[in-house]
Amino acid sequence: MTPGRFISLIVQCCVAFLSLTVSGCLPAPADDGQGTGLIGQTPDQLRRATDTPDPDTKVAQAAGAGKNPIPWENRKETSEPPLPDEDTEDRVREVFKGLARSRPDAIERWFVPLPVLTKIKDMHMASPDEQDRAVRSLHADLLARSRDRLARMLGRRAFGTATFESLELGACRFVGPGTDFNRLAYWTCEKNTVYYHVDGERKTLTVRRLINWGRSWYVLEW
Numbered sequence: 001m002t003p004g005r006f007i008s009l010i011v012q013c014c015v016a017f018l019s020l021t022v023s024g025c026l027p028a029p030a031d032d033g034q035g036t037g038l039i040g041q042t043p044d045q046l047r048r049a050t051d052t053p054d055p056d057t058k059v060a061q062a063a064g065a066g067k068n069p070i071p072w073e074n075r076k077e078t079s080e081p082p083l084p085d086e087d088t089e090d091r092v093r094e095v096f097k098g099l100a101r102s103r104p105d106a107i108e109r110w111f112v113p114l115p116v117l118t119k120i121k122d123m124h125m126a127s128p129d130e131q132d133r134a135v136r137s138l139h140a141d142l143l144a145r146s147r148d149r150l151a152r153m154l155g156r157r158a159f160g161t162a163t164f165e166s167l168e169l170g171a172c173r174f175v176g177p178g179t180d181f182n183r184l185a186y187w188t189c190e191k192n193t194v195y196y197h198v199d200g201e202r203k204t205l206t207v208r209r210l211i212n213w214g215r216s217w218y219v220l221e222w
Contacts, residue, residue, distance in 0.1 A: 070119075071214030074186050077174040081187040084167055085215040092164050092194065099159035104151035111146060112211060112218035114139050120211075122183035146222035153205075158198065165195040165202070167217075169210070187212040188220070 073082045091110040098106020114136065123134035170191035177185050194205040208221040 070184060073212060073214050074120075074184055077176070077185070081169060081172045081174075081189060082212060082215045084169070084217045088167065088215075088217045089164070091218075092167060096159065096162055096164045096196065099150075099154065100162060102154055102159075104147050104154060107146050107150050107219065107222060108143065110219050111143050112139075112213075112220055116213045116218065120182050120184045120186055120213075122178075122181055124181070142220060146219060149222045162196050162198050162203075165197060168193040168195070169217075189217075 094109040095106045098104075098109070117139050118132070118135050121135050121138065123131055123138070125131040125134050169189040170193065172187055172189040175182060175186055175188055177183055189210045190208065192207045192210050194207060196203055196205065207219060209219070210217045211220050212218075
């Protein structure tokens with residue numbers, strides 16, 4: 001078997017695993033109707049997320065920029081996933097600007113960046129070059145799938161006057177290192193809800209899978 005064929009098989013296995021992960025029956029997230037800047041989270045979740053972290057968390061945070069580029073949110077499991085930051089909101093708004101112009105490639109603004117995916121994923125390749133090619137292939141495949149789904153959605157919905165309201169994380173779990181072709185830990189949330197408005201009417205979109213890098217959340221599967 002050629003190295004290229006082997007990498008292709010590994011990428012197909014990863015994509016199949018991700019598809020199986022999000023195909024289960026998960027509870028639909030509640031429509032909290034807030035739109036208050038909490039990005040779909042309840043006030044109680046906000047309180048817990050801003051509570052003083054435990055000593056281990058403080059150590060991880062202190063070892064951040066300049067010492068270790070891995071955000072502490074990707075190093076230690078906490079009782080709740082990190083709340084999405086303003087950068088996440090801005091990325092979602094950019095997607096809606098693209099949708100208003102019928103541009104499915106706008107998903108690239110919110111899709112997980114290749115450098116982040118490269119840090120997280122371990123494709124079990126024999127060399128760094130093969131690892132790099134495998135991650136690039138996986139990233140391109142997942143991005144193409146999400147772009148295609150967005151294009152099909154544009155054929156069914158009108159987004160000319162759509163405005164983003166909030167993002168509500170769905171069913172979340174912490175993925176430890178070595179669990180899902182990953183060398184670093186991360187949070188993954190499935191069946192996430194995006195609330196938006198069209199001519200005064202509140203509507204929703206479901207995003208299959210988001211993953212975090214620090215407090216920023218990115219699309220892995222639309």
